[in-house]
Amino acid sequence: MLDLRKVNHVIEIARQGGFAKAAATLNITQSALTRSVQILEDHLGIQVFERGPRGIRLTREGEEFIEGGTRLLEEAATLERFARSARTTERGRVRMGAAPASFRLFWFEVLPTFAARYPGIEIATTAETVDEISAQLQSGDIDFAIGSLEALRANGALQVENIANLAVSPFVRRGHPLDRAEEPSFEELLAYPMVGPSPADPHRQLMNNLANACNAPYSVPHLVVDSFSLSLRIVERTDAFSFAFSRYAAAPEFDETFRVWHGWEPVPPLPFHIATRTGWNRTAAAKPLIEMLEQRIRRLADDAPV
Template identity: 30%
Template sequence: MTDLRQLRHFVAVAEHGHFARAAAAINLSQPALSRSIQALEANLGCNLFDRGARNITLTAHGQLVLEHARRLLAGSRALHNAVSQLGNLQAGELRLGAGPYPAARLIPIALGELARRYPKVRVQLLIEDWASLRRRLLNENIELFVADCRELRDDPLLSVEPLRVRPMLFFCRPGHPLLALAEPSAADIAAYSLAATQLPEDGARRLQETLGREPLPDIQCDNFMVLKELVRQSDVISFAPEDVLTSALVGGELATLPPREVLPRKGSAYGLVSRAGHSLSPAAQALRALIFAGDVVAQ
């Protein structure tokens, strides 16, 4: 019978592509790791790896087993977390994701309060685009995420809870040539490189229609801190929700570009996303409540 230990060993080898590196990563001798993989192959009745002189690759059976192994291990981890968290969240682990904009303000506020209330809960936060976070959620690598949910609202596999809409602003560095214009037009703005995070399909289309050129953005980056520094150090422009820009605007690091009406969308479309039909762990429930509480306070 296949056990979780063998599956962990198999995933380690698959991810490292090398027995010696995998053995070192999981603190196991290479002969012991090889025996574990051989036992797993014998139990399943198939070869999981094509073994070359210098590296190894997954067989078709190996690819299938890897997909299921990751889900089984994630399920085992979720069960362990749920049991360990039962009773005042004195232990356990929470894995969540966030898009670049929620990760810049909303999520840090909620996580800070979670850490204050439940200091023994370990948290792993992944900051990625909404499409990548969806894949991680369905593969059970994370339990929930907050990101742009425009492309996710009709997905039957997901539970999407919309959050408050935040006004979007174009921003640039202080002293940018566009600031000398009383009311920069779409054509004026389109003359400069535009940096942004990954956009939903409809958002990218409307932005291209508004500025009259494509493809956009010219520079795609899903790290808001990098985007902000890029804009601060150059004539590149970008746009973001008003709440994540507030401190930089007040401190004079950045400036906004009027008029707001040039923007191709009314505002942000954050949503809290989890798997449909799956209950959240106690830690995830606590964080969800804090996110919604922070979302109301920020109005």
């Protein structure tokens, strides 16, 4: 394998027109430089320089070697710059997912801030079902995912870490038959269709069990929607109910449109996770984004109404 340092020695000799000037530029002795060239010529089996009373001259093979060696050093320098920048936040690529898909709302505030702070980092996002996110993590199509990912703990190829437990609250439109300060029972709620994403574990079984116990006329959820904003529009225009993270539902403008019951006990807080491939190390590009997301989610948990 070629020693790039020796390649650089040959190029510098050709550039300076002699061993003495090149040795001074390279800050090595002339004898060491001569030995370096001899080793390289022996390794390649060619003569790079012809030595004569008037100095040195490149052979035909030497000229071709200088041309190829210059390209080689330029490419090596490019690779070194790339590796150096990959160890920093100057550049890089981050691919992340969310599941259920409606949980992408958690990066709406974080991503604009991250993109402004780290303009050299490329970001790709996807929001899918838990099963689809699991497949993309295992295939390497995404680096990490956030959301309600309890179901992935059974997969040995994936690592799931709990970030926070987020309180959830049921809500209906103002003017709904249940629009009252008194909290409804689950039986009362389940008399109406539910709109929202596919129930996330560990709430999936709880919701189904309660629906069966109440002989609910609707499946849970009855209207499967992967967009939180679309869920709001449906609830606002129908008698359907839905759930929102309590911190979002605490906004004054939310209360103007919807009746929210905070601290509703039948449904416990929802565990929020980050999932990665087992053994995956956070890259320099991914690390600050994950930290910003974790801080955002934990802040929502801390600020949730009680």
